[in-house]
Amino acid sequence: MSAAMNRAAGPRQTLGLRRFMGRHQSLSILVLAIIVAVALPLVVTLPIISGFGIQKDWVTGFAQAGVFVLLALGLNVVVGFAGLLDLGYAAFFAIGAYTFAYAASGFTGLDFPFWPMLLVGAGVAAIFGVLLGAPTLRLRGDYLAIVTLGFGEIVPVVFNNADTYTNGTNGITGISQPSLYGLAGIYGFGFTNPYLYYITVFVIITLVIMLLYRLQDSRIGRAWVAIREDELAAASMGINTVTTKLLAFAIGASTAGLAGVFYSAKLSSVTPDQFKFDVSFTALAMVVLGGMGNIWGVAAGALIVYELQSQGLKQLDQFMHALNLPAIALGPLVINLSQINYINFQNLLYGLALALMMLLRPEGLFPSRRRRRELHEEPASDELASPDATGERE
Numbered sequence: 001m002s003a004a005m006n007r008a009a010g011p012r013q014t015l016g017l018r019r020f021m022g023r024h025q026s027l028s029i030l031v032l033a034i035i036v037a038v039a040l041p042l043v044v045t046l047p048i049i050s051g052f053g054i055q056k057d058w059v060t061g062f063a064q065a066g067v068f069v070l071l072a073l074g075l076n077v078v079v080g081f082a083g084l085l086d087l088g089y090a091a092f093f094a095i096g097a098y099t100f101a102y103a104a105s106g107f108t109g110l111d112f113p114f115w116p117m118l119l120v121g122a123g124v125a126a127i128f129g130v131l132l133g134a135p136t137l138r139l140r141g142d143y144l145a146i147v148t149l150g151f152g153e154i155v156p157v158v159f160n161n162a163d164t165y166t167n168g169t170n171g172i173t174g175i176s177q178p179s180l181y182g183l184a185g186i187y188g189f190g191f192t193n194p195y196l197y198y199i200t201v202f203v204i205i206t207l208v209i210m211l212l213y214r215l216q217d218s219r220i221g222r223a224w225v226a227i228r229e230d231e232l233a234a235a236s237m238g239i240n241t242v243t244t245k246l247l248a249f250a251i252g253a254s255t256a257g258l259a260g261v262f263y264s265a266k267l268s269s270v271t272p273d274q275f276k277f278d279v280s281f282t283a284l285a286m287v288v289l290g291g292m293g294n295i296w297g298v299a300a301g302a303l304i305v306y307e308l309q310s311q312g313l314k315q316l317d318q319f320m321h322a323l324n325l326p327a328i329a330l331g332p333l334v335i336n337l338s339q340i341n342y343i344n345f346q347n348l349l350y351g352l353a354l355a356l357m358m359l360l361r362p363e364g365l366f367p368s369r370r371r372r373r374e375l376h377e378e379p380a381s382d383e384l385a386s387p388d389a390t391g392e393r394e
Contacts, residue, residue: 025210025213025214025217026210026213026214029206029209029210029213030206030210033202033205033206033209036202037198037199037202040058040059040062041055041058041059041062041198044058044059052311053311056194057311058311059194059195059198060194060197060198061306061307061310061311062198062303062307063194063197063198063200063201063266064266064306064310065302065303065306065307065310066198066201066202066204066205066262067201067259067262067263067266068259068282068283068286068302068305068306069201069205069299069302069303069306070201070204070205070208070255070256070258070259070262071089071093071255071256071259071279071283071286071302072283072286072287072290072298072299072301072302073205073208073209073212073255073295073298073299073302074089074092074208074251074252074253074254074255074256074259075089075252075256075283075284075286075287076212076287076292076293076295076298077212077215077224077248077251077252077255078248078249078252079284079287079292080287080292080293080294080298080368081216081221081224081225081228081248081293082224082227082228082244082245082248083224083227083228083229084144084245084248084249085141085142085144085145085148086144086145086148086249086252086280087145087146087148087149087152087277087280087281087284088132088148088149088150088151088152088153088155088280089148089152089252089256089279089280089283089284090152090155090156090256090275090276090277090279090280090283091128091132091151091152091154091155091156091275092125092128092129092252092253092256092257092260093256093257093259093260093263093275093279094155094156094159094260094270094272094274094275095121095124095125095128095155095253095256095257095260096121096122096124096125096256096257096258096259096260096261096263096264097121097260097261097263097264097270097274097275098159098166098172098260098264098270099117099120099121099124099125099257099260099261100112100114100117100120100121100175100260100261100264100265101171101172101175101264101269101270102165102166102172103117103120104117104175104176104265105172105173105174105175105176106173106174107167107172107173107174111176113179114176114177114178114179114261114265115178117261118204118258118261118262121257121258121260121261122254122255122257122258122261123254123257124257125253125254125256125257125260126250126251126253126254126257127250128253129249129250129251129252129253129254130246130249130250130253132148132151132249132253133245133246133248133249133250134246136148137241137242137245137246140231149277149280152277152280153277155275156272156273156275156276157272159272159275160272166272168272169271169272169273170271171269171270171271171272171274172269172270173268173269174268174269175264175265175267175268175269175270176265177191177192177265177268178191178196178200178265179191180196197266200262201262204258204262205299208255208258209295209296209299212295213295215251216295220244220247223239223244224244224248226239227239227241227244227245282305282306282309283302285305285354286298286301286302286305286306287301287302288358288364289301289304289305289354289357289358289361289364289365290302290304290305290364290365290366291363291364291365291366291367291368292364292367292368293367293368294364294366294367294368296366297364297365297366297367297368300365300366301364301365301366304365308350308353309350
């Protein structure tokens, strides 16, 4: 009898934990973020993964991946929540980066601190998000995608040609790094250490995820879902589609602005060619592959896709050569996997990986419940579809 009671207590404890975490959502996000932040630098020391680089290289890559996690989270608001296809998302990324570059570099002689400029960069990007969204509210689907694509192409060209304010093709260099307000001088632990950038971007991501979960569960979040499913029906139910879509553009753009400020501070330089269409495409691929509409899924998908592209494929050549695998004979064809120059096939392998992920997991790696039901909905039974004895359908 005690064994049966123990078996029954297990599900009750699990249910109680889920209820507690559901009531304290921000706390659960914080705890999970701390676990992930501590686990990632430890996981990369495992034998197989360590063959792709030392821990310091991985931590630097994680900090860089955090920029694209922020981009994917912001784009998920526009695409995943509100269903608005934005192909010019890199423009807001550029606006945030150039805002901080202009405010804290030798090019302008200004030296505004990094921490308040995070909010300023997000605010400036949000304003431009509203300016983009306002004239395009009547557009949907492919038409909206084309207009946003045009905006994304215009912004780098403007930065490229406004030599007086952006230094043109040379970009702005010598951007100030974040400051610990004297602590670095005392403890010798400045932002030249990649671990501080890693911690900083994790804190920013955690705060953004908390905010997005609050928005998703709010009236605004439900309005976004209603517009995504059927904009006409949402308008007929009293939802102000104009302000709701503008808010989606603004929040998505502000998140990209945060990413831009951090990105420019980490690299200490920005140039127009860093914000071309491939950035928008990569962010969109991360949203779709991670699981459109699922906040944690998008964040995890962005991290996986970035590390696959930047760390895994670039170090694959060295890793395969170190394995020294024997040659494989396929009839007259002999393939030596240890002698192939994988660097030349990096884009091919990346494209194949994306194609396979979409074929095997069309709903994404970590889909939302709604998305999973949409793509795996069971067909209606014949009994429900067939007419009854009176000739009417049930």
